[in-house]
Amino acid sequence: MGSESPLLESADPFVRGWEYLQAARQLAPVGDVVAISNHIGDRIRICTWIGENICAVNQELLDCLEACHQCFYPAKRPQCHILAVPLASHLRIDALCNILIEPTTILIDVGRIHPPDWLAAVVHEYAHAYLKAPGHDRLFYDVLTHLCLGLGLNTPPLATEALLRHWPPYQPPTDPLAFWLGAPNLVATERGPQ
Numbered sequence: 161m162g163s164e165s166p167l168l169e170s171a172d173p174f175v176r177g178w179e180y181l182q183a184a185r186q187l188a189p190v191g192d193v194v195a196i197s198n199h200i201g202d203r204i205r206i207c208t209w210i211g212e213n214i215c216a217v218n219q220e221l222l223d224c225l226e227a228c229h230q231c232f233y234p235a236k237r238p239q240c241h242i243l244a245v246p247l248a249s250h251l252r253i254d255a256l257c258n259i260l261i262e263p264t265t266i267l268i269d270v271g272r273i274h275p276p277d278w279l280a281a282v283v284h285e286y287a288h289a290y291l292k293a294p295g296h297d298r299l300f301y302d303v304l305t306h307l308c309l310g311l312g313l314n315t316p317p318l319a320t321e322a323l324l325r326h327w328p329p330y331q332p333p334t335d336p337l338a339f340w341l342g343a344p345n346l347v348a349t350e351r352g353p354q
């Protein structure tokens with residue numbers, strides 16, 4: 161994946177996945193934001209799945225990031241990395257933008273967002289990266305509206321903080337862990353509530 165992603169050097173998929181998560185933790189505002197299940201069997205499955213599949217997932221996120229870049233002249237584009245990571249379930253956040261590090265790093269929990277909505281999640285975080293600001297104010301509204309118009313997404317109808325915080329809207333999956341356990345597109349499973 162080159163400089164866009166932590167190096168995945170080990171030949172063992174489980175070790176590669178574990179190393180990826182360690183590297184991703186360094187890029188989060190607080191390390192324990194990046195977290196996986198405490199269940200040992202799940203941990204092994206998730207790390208192994210990451211080791212085998214994360215480069216392909218990150219490439220899809222890079223395509224979303226590039227689409228955002230195309231909405232702005234090159235000189236205006238923020239320096240930005242993007243990574244797929246599982247975020248701690250108790251936080252109930254799908255994505256975040258760490259503006260405290262260079263380059264700005266967007267972390268997306270692709271398990272909490274259906275693949276067709278990944279672009280919407282990236283667009284929201286990209287607006288934060290563009291402004292280098294965490295707020296959902298009038299400036300955020302302007303940048304988000306610019307991105308939505310450029311990418312064919314619904315524009316926010318109001319510039320209120322409560323609405324902008326969750327724009328563009330999308331449906332959350334019922335089981336955020338299912339994707340990381342290797343079951344993409346699985347909406348409901350037998351695992352029960354998290």
Ligand SMILES: [Zn+2]
Nearest residue numbers: 284288296325
């Ligand atoms: Zn936001």
